[in-house]
Amino acid sequence: VMDDADPVEDLIVMDDVDAVGVDDDGVAVSNGFDAGYNCPELSHSLPAHLGLDPVRMKEMKMLMFPVGDDDEAYAEFRYNEKQTFYREKSPLVNLALRMNSKPSPPPPRKTPLALLEYKPSSFDVNAPGTLVLAQQNKALPLKVGKQDGFKLDISRETPVSGYHSRNIVDAGLFMGRSFRVGWGPNGVLIHSGMRVGGKDGQRILSSVITIEKVAVDKVARDEKNEVNKEAVDLLFDSPLDLHKSLHHKTQEIEVGSFKLSLQKVVSDRLVLPDICRRYIEVVEKQLEIGGLTPSVRMSLMHQVMVWELIRVLFSEKETNGRSKLEFNVDEEDMMQDGKASLPEIEPEALPLVRRAEFSYWLQESVYHRVQEDVSCLDEFSDLEHIFLLLTGRQLDAAVELAASRGDVRLACLLSGAGGSMVNRADIAQQLDIWKINGMDFNFIEKDRIRLLELLSGNIHNALVGKRIDWKRFLGLLMWYELPPGTVLQAVFHTYQHLLTEGKAPYPLPVYIDEGPVKDNVDVVTEGRFDLAYYLMLLHASEDGKFDHLRSMFSALASTDDPLDYHMIWHQRAVLEGTGTFSSSDLHVVDMSYVSQLLCLGKCHWAIYVVLHMPYRKDYPYLHSAVIREILFQYCETWSTKEEQHKFIEELGVPSQWLHEAMAVYFQYYGDLAKALKHYIQCGSWQKAHSIFIASVVHSLFLSAEDSEIWRLATSMEDHKSEIEDWDLGAGIYISFYLLRSSLQGDDSDMAKLDSLESKDAACKEFFAHLNKSLEVLGGKLPTDARVAYSKMAEQICSLLLSDSGEGSTRETQLGCYDTVAAAPLPEDVRSSHLQDAVALFTCFLSEIGATT
Numbered sequence: 001v002m003d004d005a006d007p008v009e010d011l012i013v014m015d016d017v018d019a020v021g022v023d024d025d026g027v028a029v030s031n032g033f034d035a036g037y038n039c040p041e042l043s044h045s046l047p048a049h050l051g052l053d054p055v056r057m058k059e060m061k062m063l064m065f066p067v068g069d070d071d072e073a074y075a076e077f078r079y080n081e082k083q084t085f086y087r088e089k090s091p092l093v094n095l096a097l098r099m100n101s102k103p104s105p106p107p108p109r110k111t112p113l114a115l116l117e118y119k120p121s122s123f124d125v126n127a128p129g130t131l132v133l134a135q136q137n138k139a140l141p142l143k144v145g146k147q148d149g150f151k152l153d154i155s156r157e158t159p160v161s162g163y164h165s166r167n168i169v170d171a172g173l174f175m176g177r178s179f180r181v182g183w184g185p186n187g188v189l190i191h192s193g194m195r196v197g198g199k200d201g202q203r204i205l206s207s208v209i210t211i212e213k214v215a216v217d218k219v220a221r222d223e224k225n226e227v228n229k230e231a232v233d234l235l236f237d238s239p240l241d242l243h244k245s246l247h248h249k250t251q252e253i254e255v256g257s258f259k260l261s262l263q264k265v266v267s268d269r270l271v272l273p274d275i276c277r278r279y280i281e282v283v284e285k286q287l288e289i290g291g292l293t294p295s296v297r298m299s300l301m302h303q304v305m306v307w308e309l310i311r312v313l314f315s316e317k318e319t320n321g322r323s324k325l326e327f328n329v330d331e332e333d334m335m336q337d338g339k340a341s342l343p344e345i346e347p348e349a350l351p352l353v354r355r356a357e358f359s360y361w362l363q364e365s366v367y368h369r370v371q372e373d374v375s376c377l378d379e380f381s382d383l384e385h386i387f388l389l390l391t392g393r394q395l396d397a398a399v400e401l402a403a404s405r406g407d408v409r410l411a412c413l414l415s416g417a418g419g420s421m422v423n424r425a426d427i428a429q430q431l432d433i434w435k436i437n438g439m440d441f442n443f444i445e446k447d448r449i450r451l452l453e454l455l456s457g458n459i460h461n462a463l464v465g466k467r468i469d470w471k472r473f474l475g476l477l478m479w480y481e482l483p484p485g486t487v488l489q490a491v492f493h494t495y496q497h498l499l500t501e502g503k504a505p506y507p508l509p510v511y512i513d514e515g516p517v518k519d520n521v522d523v524v525t526e527g528r529f530d531l532a533y534y535l536m537l538l539h540a541s542e543d544g545k546f547d548h549l550r551s552m553f554s555a556l557a558s559t560d561d562p563l564d565y566h567m568i569w570h571q572r573a574v575l576e577g578t579g580t581f582s583s584s585d586l587h588v589v590d591m592s593y594v595s596q597l598l599c600l601g602k603c604h605w606a607i608y609v610v611l612h613m614p615y616r617k618d619y620p621y622l623h624s625a626v627i628r629e630i631l632f633q634y635c636e637t638w639s640t641k642e643e644q645h646k647f648i649e650e651l652g653v654p655s656q657w658l659h660e661a662m663a664v665y666f667q668y669y670g671d672l673a674k675a676l677k678h679y680i681q682c683g684s685w686q687k688a689h690s691i692f693i694a695s696v697v698h699s700l701f702l703s704a705e706d707s708e709i710w711r712l713a714t715s716m717e718d719h720k721s722e723i724e725d726w727d728l729g730a731g732i733y734i735s736f737y738l739l740r741s742s743l744q745g746d747d748s749d750m751a752k753l754d755s756l757e758s759k760d761a762a763c764k765e766f767f768a769h770l771n772k773s774l775e776v777l778g779g780k781l782p783t784d785a786r787v788a789y790s791k792m793a794e795q796i797c798s799l800l801l802s803d804s805g806e807g808s809t810r811e812t813q814l815g816c817y818d819t820v821a822a823a824p825l826p827e828d829v830r831s832s833h834l835q836d837a838v839a840l841f842t843c844f845l846s847e848i849g850a851t852t
Contacts, residue, residue: 191209224291235566238282244608251263258656260653276307313535358488359479363393369392399415410451413452489540509528549586563592635664663675689726696712698785701733717730729777767793
């Protein structure tokens with residue numbers, strides 16, 4: 001039976017009828033929907049994939065379509081149904097059936113019996129899909145045959161085994177809309193079908209639920225794929241400690257009745273070199289960690305070069321005309337000159353100093369690539385060796401090599417490489433003269449011509465047949481083609497122009513440029529540059545207009561791990577803190593770093609990072625929402641570590657948020673006494689009152705902890721206007737202790753209860769509150785709470801009746817028993833008091849009789 005409201009496409013895919021077969025009885029059978037009725041294997045396909053019992057589904061089918069001895073009538077019913085189906089589906093089939101069929105009376109149709117009862121207790125209710133249907137004919141025998149269920153050969157292609165899902169059966173055929181991708185804490189991913197990153201040939205049924213853990217902490221794992229505690233401390237704690245030590249400015253924002261202090265690093269570019277050196281020292285300590293994977297080690301080495309490049313490109317001069325940029329001067333020369341500090345640099349020379357610093361950085365960053373290429377040469381490739389040395393600006397080594405092989409003229413040319421534009425023009429002119437005069441270049445070594453082309457400044461002719469990385473190409477462009485006084489902005493713009501025209505190597509990220517970390521990983525390079533190149537573009541940008549911030553601060557700009565933001569966040573903070581750029585649209589960097597820290601249990605640092613997110617007026621509650629979410633989700637982590645708890649409080653996070661998170665945590669785990677304590681401290685008075693009444697106070701009362709009850713109740717009394725049913729809840733206990741103290745004569749201020757009449761009136765009012773509390777809160781109160789109410793009433797009744805009532809009349813004393821009769825007392829206690837009332841009434845009658 002199928003509900004008409006359910007979409008058919010969610011249950012089965014039915015193609016057009018393209019073939020009609022004939023069964024043994026001469027009945028036409030299609031290859032589509034109706035074939036499933038006669039196929040025992042397909043008959044259980046839907047129950048099997050829905051997690052239902054095929055046998056019970058068969059029983060349901062037989063109950064709804066009873067098959068007795070009259071099998072022939074049922075076959076005629078199926079035949080008629082199939083005829084109707086084909087008339088509706090295909091005009092050609094309809095025509096063929098009308099030509100071959102003879103007129104005959106329609107066979108009797110057996111309709112399904114009505115559903116009379118639903119008895120979930122007849123079978124195991126825990127079994128999936130259990131449904132028992134009772135009919136009028138309850139003695140109907142069930143014929144259940146053994147079925148093998150739905151089977152498919154996984155090795156064969158099926159119409160629903162698509163490229164994207166790689167599933168044998170698409171989940172969309174069977175309740176597919178119910179299956180979604182779900183994220184859990186610490187990077188847990190739950191989904192159906194093939195595992196993430198599985199091989200193309202792997203096939204998994206879509207009904208298989210896969211639970212995977214995304215390696216957010218991959219950077220802190222060693223070669224054995226285990227989290228290294230030393231790596232966690234050095235990769236995350238140390239850089240954040242350094243960041244915390246930098247100068248910050250704060251911005252206070254209001255979040256309802258609370259305040260948050262947002263922070264931002266603010267630094268002068270004069271001290272930028274010192275900041276970069278400190279970060280480099282941290283990274284160098286990270287490189288000393290044992291067991292790091294090659295990809296992590298490569299990323300850390302690249303971070304050293306990135307911090308050096310930030311120092312070179314974005315530090316500035318002092319206001320007195322001296323430069324804060326450091327120039328690489330040999331220490332021995334300084335000692336010989338007797339100078340203890342760097343020479344003074346004129347402001348006009350600062351661009352050249354920056355260029356020299358960048359040139360030295362470029363030489364250092366490509367040195368290992370040059371050495372790798374040189375090591376692959378044989379001993380007879382001296383000219384090629386010299387060319388490779390020139391690509392890394394190793395002029396001294398190139399000159400020495402040329403002189404050692406007796407090529408003095410080449411050595412002289414190499415000594416002036418990249419110098420005067422006149423010398424370059426002379427070499428270029430000589431090459432042109434040789435070409436004009438028809439000189440046969442076959443008698444000159446190709447590598448020598450290549451060297452001469454490079455020395456003339458024609459780097460594209462020099463690189464014919466050669467492939468070098470983008471940094472060395474940039475170096476060749478700056479050192480040998482452009483004039484020696486060209487500023488860096490012009491150098492970067494020239495390279496960008498050549499890159500647009502396809503005449504320069506693509507600035508690939510370091511993990512791709514120096515070889516993929518894993519051969520089976522498909523890396524998309526389109527529109528993705530190395531972080532160093534982004535820094536160059538940022539330096540060359542005019543008027544602070546830079547459109548590549550998101551790509552620049554993407555993890556894939558410097559590491560093969562797309563979830564690793566442990567150093568990118570710091571670089572962004574330092575650059576933005578020095579005024580290099582300003583952006584409020586990089587929350588993905590902050591939240592990605594927060595996710596990493598949370599995965600490693602660093603909740604306090606995660607909140608620290610959230611407080612450094614820029615404030616946006618269109619999302620005024622962003623910081624509070626994220627912080628509260630962290631406090632709630634990771635309460636067990638930060639609340640059990642005193643260091644993290646104290647750190648979060650020092651960040652200025654409202655203590656009420658911390659107590660609220662702990663209250664929810666303890667309430668979830670059933671520690672209601674601690675939950676009540678934290679609800680009171682966070683000012684959630686209604687929740688505190690509910691827990692106090694329903695779960696805490698009665699056990700305290702039965703344990704005779706009156707002082708604790710008084711402390712908790714009075715702490716909420718000042719806020720009783722915010723609490724629903726205060727007088728019927730915690731107010732009952734305050735009234736009890738005040739009344740009991742008055743009846744015992746301990747309260748000097750209760751002069752109004754000096755008479756029995758006043759005490760009786762007070763007790764009557766208290767009992768009325770007790771009864772009303774039981775009436776209103778009865779469904780919320782456990783049995784122990786009712787016992788506590790009875791104990792309170794019993795104590796008050798005993799104190800009231802124990803008063804001799806000197807000077808009071810018998811009518812007043814009998815009225816006290818009326819009050820006691822209205823108290824919520826146990827039946828045995830109530831009977832005892834009634835007997836006392838009868839005795840008093842008898843005595844009262846005797847006194848009346850004696851007087852008369």
